[in-house]
Amino acid sequence: MMQELPEKILIVDDEPDIIEFINYNLKSKGYLTETASNGVEAIRKAKTFQPDLILLDMMMPEKDGLQTLRELRVMPDFEKTPVIFLTAMRDEKSEITGLQTGADDYITKPIKPELLATRVNAVLRRMKKDREVEEKMILGDLIINKTKYSVTYKGVDIILAKKEFELLSLLASKPGRVFLRNEILQRVWGSEVIVGDRTIDVHIRKIRQKAGVDFITTVKGVGYKFEME
Amino acid sequence: MMQELPEKILIVDDEPDIIEFINYNLKSKGYLTETASNGVEAIRKAKTFQPDLILLDMMMPEKDGLQTLRELRVMPDFEKTPVIFLTAMRDEKSEITGLQTGADDYITKPIKPELLATRVNAVLRRMKKDREVEEKMILGDLIINKTKYSVTYKGVDIILAKKEFELLSLLASKPGRVFLRNEILQRVWGSEVIVGDRTIDVHIRKIRQKAGVDFITTVKGVGYKFEME
DNA sequence: TCTACACTTAACAATTACATAATGTCTTTT
DNA sequence: AAAAGACATTATGTAATTGTTAAGTGTAGA
Numbered sequence: 001m002m003q004e005l006p007e008k009i010l011i012v013d014d015e016p017d018i019i020e021f022i023n024y025n026l027k028s029k030g031y032l033t034e035t036a037s038n039g040v041e042a043i044r045k046a047k048t049f050q051p052d053l054i055l056l057d058m059m060m061p062e063k064d065g066l067q068t069l070r071e072l073r074v075m076p077d078f079e080k081t082p083v084i085f086l087t088a089m090r091d092e093k094s095e096i097t098g099l100q101t102g103a104d105d106y107i108t109k110p111i112k113p114e115l116l117a118t119r120v121n122a123v124l125r126r127m128k129k130d131r132e133v134e135e136k137m138i139l140g141d142l143i144i145n146k147t148k149y150s151v152t153y154k155g156v157d158i159i160l161a162k163k164e165f166e167l168l169s170l171l172a173s174k175p176g177r178v179f180l181r182n183e184i185l186q187r188v189w190g191s192e193v194i195v196g197d198r199t200i201d202v203h204i205r206k207i208r209q210k211a212g213v214d215f216i217t218t219v220k221g222v223g224y225k226f227e228m229e
Numbered sequence: 230m231m232q233e234l235p236e237k238i239l240i241v242d243d244e245p246d247i248i249e250f251i252n253y254n255l256k257s258k259g260y261l262t263e264t265a266s267n268g269v270e271a272i273r274k275a276k277t278f279q280p281d282l283i284l285l286d287m288m289m290p291e292k293d294g295l296q297t298l299r300e301l302r303v304m305p306d307f308e309k310t311p312v313i314f315l316t317a318m319r320d321e322k323s324e325i326t327g328l329q330t331g332a333d334d335y336i337t338k339p340i341k342p343e344l345l346a347t348r349v350n351a352v353l354r355r356m357k358k359d360r361e362v363e364e365k366m367i368l369g370d371l372i373i374n375k376t377k378y379s380v381t382y383k384g385v386d387i388i389l390a391k392k393e394f395e396l397l398s399l400l401a402s403k404p405g406r407v408f409l410r411n412e413i414l415q416r417v418w419g420s421e422v423i424v425g426d427r428t429i430d431v432h433i434r435k436i437r438q439k440a441g442v443d444f445i446t447t448v449k450g451v452g453y454k455f456e457m458e
Numbered sequence: 459t460c461t462a463c464a465c466t467t468a469a470c471a472a473t474t475a476c477a478t479a480a481t482g483t484c485t486t487t488t
Numbered sequence: 489a490a491a492a493g494a495c496a497t498t499a500t501g502t503a504a505t506t507g508t509t510a511a512g513t514g515t516a517g518a
Binding site: 197198201202204205220221 | 498
Binding site: 390393424428432450 | 463467
């Protein structure tokens with residue numbers, strides 16, 4: 001039987017007392033925790049901490065829980081990270097919007113330790129099952145494993161550098177769909193970084209070269225797409 | 230030869246007669262026992278007594294057996310503690326729910342001493358085997374023993390310092406999976422401690438050096454992963 | 459107290475990824 | 489067919505990242 005790693009939980013709330021309370025409870029249950037007191041901090045911490053689950057207060061100054069969740073859901077890393085909303089009292093309205101926006105559960109304050117633990121457990125277990133299936137992208141003879149950062153073609157390893165891997169993953173995430181050069185830049189390099197257009201070509205070339213076969217089709221004047229022949 | 234400690238059993242039932250009866254039987258077989266008469270007391274006693282096995286009555290006032298078990302399972306200490314349910318008569322429904330919730334066995338009342346002893350024995354034996362397997366990680370020629378803090382490669386001992394051992398254990402816990410530097414820091418050093426990035430490299434180097442072979446692969450710009458060649 | 463060892467850091471070396479420029483090839487347009 | 493536009497290819501310098509070594513610090517044990 002394999003040893004299970006403790007799961008990482010990010011706790012976001014603007015009230016220090018609540019953070020303290022939740023933090024204590026979850027830590028004593030063996031979880032690895034990190035905290036944030038507003039939406040902006042939450043997003044920053046999420047990037048470095050890479051939590052397995054996020055507990056997110058709905059009512060916060062500046063950026064509220066809903067808005068924070070929306071922004072997180074756009075980022076590939078947190079597209080599927082489970083989120084449990086913390087809401088003040090039975091507020092039917094926000095419950096519905098919360099679940100619609102892509103939260104996985106919600107807990108009403110005041111928070112009861114047992115309930116918290118149960119919900120956290122349930123959501124994490126559910127997620128773990130999904131993960132196992134989702135971690136591998138299988139595209140014919142090509143297998144891309146995001147957690148292993150590995151690519152194999154017909155069982156043979158293809159060793160790609162970071163940018164190459166991310167580029168291929170992006171294209172392969174929607175086979176057949178054309179990604180505009182702009183979009184590729186945004187998603188692989190980020191919005192701040194500015195690199196020339198040729199850079200993409202060069203990376204594409206390296207992937208084609210290393211793979212030996214060509215899954216990437218150039219759509220002139222538009223972009224690139226992944227396609228098995 | 231290692232001295233075997235008597236195993237500790239926590240008996241939970243709301244009827245004093247039954248507690249008395251079970252207690253007498255198990256004590257006479259050499260077990261160390263402790264009792265509780267309801268769910269709340271059971272959880273409290275469990276924390277201090279740290280039983281190897283829990284006999285848990287299903288039907289209890291206030292907090293029933295199922296609920297108690299659920300709460301116990303959330304706590305790291307009792308995540309894997311074997312539990313045998315005591316149910317009144319052949320109650321198919323509760324049997325099923327009991328086993329689903331993570332009980333290891335069940336005994337129907339009225340309790341027969343021989344049956345009790347047999348079941349208790351069986352469950353404890355099963356657990357002991359699981360333990361042994363769980364504590365060792367076997368990865369090809371590499372064996373990592375978490376309880377003994379020892380590592381052998383092809384039968385030869387590799388003596389690692391604590392941090393080195395923890396680092397290797399972490400990587401080996403999910404072979405192939407890449408651990409980001411950030412995650413390594415959080416999991417081996419904890420979220421409070423702040424150490425420089427080179428620290429990881431140095432530890433990695435010592436492991437590679439001491440092992441003679443290299444199970445650890447660097448993924449530049451990403452992290453490290455464990456991989457047998 | 460002395461010694462040994464674990465751990466961290468700093469400084470530097472080595473390596474690698476990456477972006478770019480320059481040039482080549484192909485395609486489309488006129 | 490020439491020219492322009494678009495991508496491919498190659499080579500190369502640099503920036504980023506990791507490897508290595510040695511030395512400093514602290515701590516436990518002899």
